[in-house]
Amino acid sequence: MTLASMALLFSSVRVGAVPAQSVWRTFTQSDGTTITVRLCGDENMHYYLTEDGVPLLRDANGDFCYADALGFSLKSSGVVAHEQARRSPQERRQVSSLASVEAVAKRSARAAYVAKRRASSRTATRALADGSEHRGLVVMMEFPDKRFYDADANGVWGDILNKEGFNDFGANGSVSDYFADQSAGLFNLKFDIIGPVMAKHNRNYYGADYSGTSRDSIGMIDIHVGELVVEACDAAKAAGVNFRDYDWDGDGEVDQVFVLYAGGGQASTGNPTSFIWPHEYYVSAYRQWPDGYEVDGVKIDTYACGCELYGIETYNRGELSGLGTFCHEFSHCLGLPDFYNTTGGDDMLGDWDLLSSGCYNANGWCPPNYTIHEKELSGWAQAVELTEPTTVTGLLPMSDGGTAYKVRNDCYGDVDEYYLLENRRKTGWDAYVPGNGLIVMHVDYDADKWYYNSVNDDEDHFGVAIIPASGIYDPNSSRVTYPYNRRDSLTDNSRPAATVFNTNVRGTKFMGKPITHIKRDDASGEVSFDFMGGAYNSGIVTVETATDGLLEGNPATVFDASGRCVARVDAYDGLPGMLPAGVYMVKSSNGTTIKVIKQ
Numbered sequence: 001m002t003l004a005s006m007a008l009l010f011s012s013v014r015v016g017a018v019p020a021q022s023v024w025r026t027f028t029q030s031d032g033t034t035i036t037v038r039l040c041g042d043e044n045m046h047y048y049l050t051e052d053g054v055p056l057l058r059d060a061n062g063d064f065c066y067a068d069a070l071g072f073s074l075k076s077s078g079v080v081a082h083e084q085a086r087r088s089p090q091e092r093r094q095v096s097s098l099a100s101v102e103a104v105a106k107r108s109a110r111a112a113y114v115a116k117r118r119a120s121s122r123t124a125t126r127a128l129a130d131g132s133e134h135r136g137l138v139v140m141m142e143f144p145d146k147r148f149y150d151a152d153a154n155g156v157w158g159d160i161l162n163k164e165g166f167n168d169f170g171a172n173g174s175v176s177d178y179f180a181d182q183s184a185g186l187f188n189l190k191f192d193i194i195g196p197v198m199a200k201h202n203r204n205y206y207g208a209d210y211s212g213t214s215r216d217s218i219g220m221i222d223i224h225v226g227e228l229v230v231e232a233c234d235a236a237k238a239a240g241v242n243f244r245d246y247d248w249d250g251d252g253e254v255d256q257v258f259v260l261y262a263g264g265g266q267a268s269t270g271n272p273t274s275f276i277w278p279h280e281y282y283v284s285a286y287r288q289w290p291d292g293y294e295v296d297g298v299k300i301d302t303y304a305c306g307c308e309l310y311g312i313e314t315y316n317r318g319e320l321s322g323l324g325t326f327c328h329e330f331s332h333c334l335g336l337p338d339f340y341n342t343t344g345g346d347d348m349l350g351d352w353d354l355l356s357s358g359c360y361n362a363n364g365w366c367p368p369n370y371t372i373h374e375k376e377l378s379g380w381a382q383a384v385e386l387t388e389p390t391t392v393t394g395l396l397p398m399s400d401g402g403t404a405y406k407v408r409n410d411c412y413g414d415v416d417e418y419y420l421l422e423n424r425r426k427t428g429w430d431a432y433v434p435g436n437g438l439i440v441m442h443v444d445y446d447a448d449k450w451y452y453n454s455v456n457d458d459e460d461h462f463g464v465a466i467i468p469a470s471g472i473y474d475p476n477s478s479r480v481t482y483p484y485n486r487r488d489s490l491t492d493n494s495r496p497a498a499t500v501f502n503t504n505v506r507g508t509k510f511m512g513k514p515i516t517h518i519k520r521d522d523a524s525g526e527v528s529f530d531f532m533g534g535a536y537n538s539g540i541v542t543v544e545t546a547t548d549g550l551l552e553g554n555p556a557t558v559f560d561a562s563g564r565c566v567a568r569v570d571a572y573d574g575l576p577g578m579l580p581a582g583v584y585m586v587k588s589s590n591g592t593t594i595k596v597i598k599q
Contacts, residue, residue, distance in 0.1 A: 024051070030063050033082055037064060052084045054095055058273060066095065133188045136330070137246050137254075139232035140195030142262035143203040148196050148308055149262075149318045157260065160323055161191040171365045172429050175323045175330070181399065181429060182370040183380040192245075196262070197235040199228060203263060204274035222266075222276050226286030229303045230293050232259045243296040253292070253299045256333035258306070258326070265307035265321070275313075278325050280304040280332035304329035310363055322364020328354055336374055337453045339464055348456050348465035349441075350475030352424070352433050357476075361432035369397075369429045372404035372422045373443060373464060383420055384559055384585055386513075390593050391534035395438075395527040397423045399430065401583050403559065407513050407531070409500045416445040417502050419467070419490075419511065423520075423527045424481065435478025437520050438527045440467045440490060444501050461501060471496045482518040482529075489516040535592065554592075559585040 026036045037048040037056060047067055048056040055067040057076040066077045079091060087095065138161065142148050150156045159166055159174065166174040173181065179189045199206070206228045236257075237243070246254045266275040282301050284292045292301035306329050310321045331354060332338075340347045340356040349356040351368065358368040375381035381398065383406040396402030404422035411417065420441040424430055443464050449455050455463035466475050469484035482488065490498050491514035498511035506512055518529040556572040559565055560582065567576050575584060575598050587593045 056081050136191045138191050138193045138258045139236050140260045141199050142196045143199050145202040146263045169365050194236045194239050207274045207276040209273050243298050247298050257303045262308050264309045264313035278306040280329050304333050324359035324364035324367035327367050328359040337450050341456045343457050345459050348462050366432050368433050372420050386531045389532040389535045391530050393528040395423050397425045410505045411502050415502045425525045435481045437481030488518045554588045556586050556588045
């Protein structure tokens with residue numbers, strides 16, 4: 001977490017950050033032994049993990065030592081760690097005294113849960129879906145001891161951020177293309193790029209981790225990044241930037257500033273702790289600027305930052321970090337939370353999701369599409385809710401003009417639990433997701449979890465997770481999609497079963513709404529399924545006039561290909577004439593849903 005002092009732990013919002021890259025690496029300790037570890041957690045709190053699940057912290061000498069819990073944080077025990085077979089009796093006692101890594105991590109993370117910006121909180125549902133152009137500000141910062149790799153770094157990153165159809169390095173487009181595709185053209189984002197600008201201090205000044213006489217190596221990091229952000233804003237102002245251009249909603253606050261810094265990032269296992277961890281946070285979290293930083297009569301508070309180079313810098317020969325981390329952190333600026341386990345535990349969405357480890361797909365050059373949940377939060381799409389027996393056929397991925405569906409757990413009181421169903425296919429931005437087929441996501445929305453950026457930190461009660469067709473929680477596997485082998489159904493009696501967290505109106509913790517006969521056509525990539533037994537009269541209508549009396553005369557709601565409601569009619573007799581040619585889903589009050597192609 002980016003903190004000016006430990007006191008800020010109790011007055012700040014949880015940082016949004018990229019997850020650690022889950023890569024196992026072997027290091028040599030000062031005593032000559034080797035140990036294999038991977039980095040866990042994120043900007044908020046991180047640690048290393050041995051192959052047998054023991055949490056470690058790296059000390060000032062570069063040694064990996066066993067971690068101890070200290071209050072709300074972690075500290076180094078000072079005992080140099082070894083592989084399981086080489087541990088001394090003292091080490092074995094040290095390990096046996098540790099709580100599980102999940103418990104230690106959750107205890108450490110809990111300290112950041114107090115929110116000081118609730119009243120001025122921004123959410124992803126801001127009015128950004130009008131198709132008008134929005135300008136984002138990116139300031140490139142390099143350091144006296146670390147310059148950008150490319151001589152024309154501004155031009156290189158200008159293409160990565162803005163160039164339409166950008167395809168260098170295996171990319172599927174630019175950052176601007178990514179957000180245009182996720183919003184179906186509703187969010188038109190272009191970037192103004194300033195720099196490179198020389199920072200006042202060397203890199204390790206900004207990336208320094210908090211340390212104290214009683215709390216060494218506690219995992220709270222990058223305590224001077226606020227200064228780097230303010231330097232970037234001053235440089236942008238000197239270059240002629242008018243910060244009012246970045247106040248999208250006219251509320252007197254710049255919606256975001258992004259700092260792209262030279263070199264690698266701390267999120268890659270093997271980079272020093274003096275590197276900056278890519279993250280999103282607030283200038284007002286730093287003691288020097290409790291009310292944010294004001295320029296041009298507007299407040300600058302929300303910022304994000306990301307690194308130039310991918311992976312371990314020592315071995316990097318100019319491989320750029322791609323656009324995945326940028327898209328991930330900018331999504332935080334739009335209000336989306338992280339969907340990985342920020343305490344370092346099991347990941348429920350993995351490479352399927354940008355706000356999880358998907359930001360690293362294809363080494364960061366091809367991040368996956370937003371899930372329907374993220375598109376709903378952003379106001380860019382809406383899943384069609386299934387309430388009556390329905391047969392869905394010809395379901396395409398949303399990126400190909402398809403839609404997504406919602407199945408709600410019917411409960412009394414203020415409960416918002418449901419399944420989301422969407423087709424995913426390994427093409428376009430999804431070229432590097434683990435597989436093809438129907439993804440079923442289980443959402444149990446809790447406003448506090450979403451607000452505090454702890455959506456999936458409780459492994460016993462996650463907020464958003466994929467229900468794996470195989471029954472095995474491995475979100476980076478192709479086995480999570482339906483159908484899988486002979487598993488073509490999700491019901492109260494299937495394996496896995498259609499379970500829910502909240503007792504529903506039937507008095508059970510099962511969904512009670514079977515999804516059966518899930519099929520995928522390998523040639524077309526289309527998916528079909530029956531909901532609650534299916535309905536013979538639902539499916540594709542090939543032309544706008546061929547309603548066959550299925551809906552005629554009934555009230556109906558019309559959704560476009562992105563899932564947005566575009567019309568409501570009291571008595572359906574065909575699509576409203578104002579609608580352009582395209583694919584639409586029409587849902588009647590009698591429970592029938594058809595797909596209509598207007599030519």
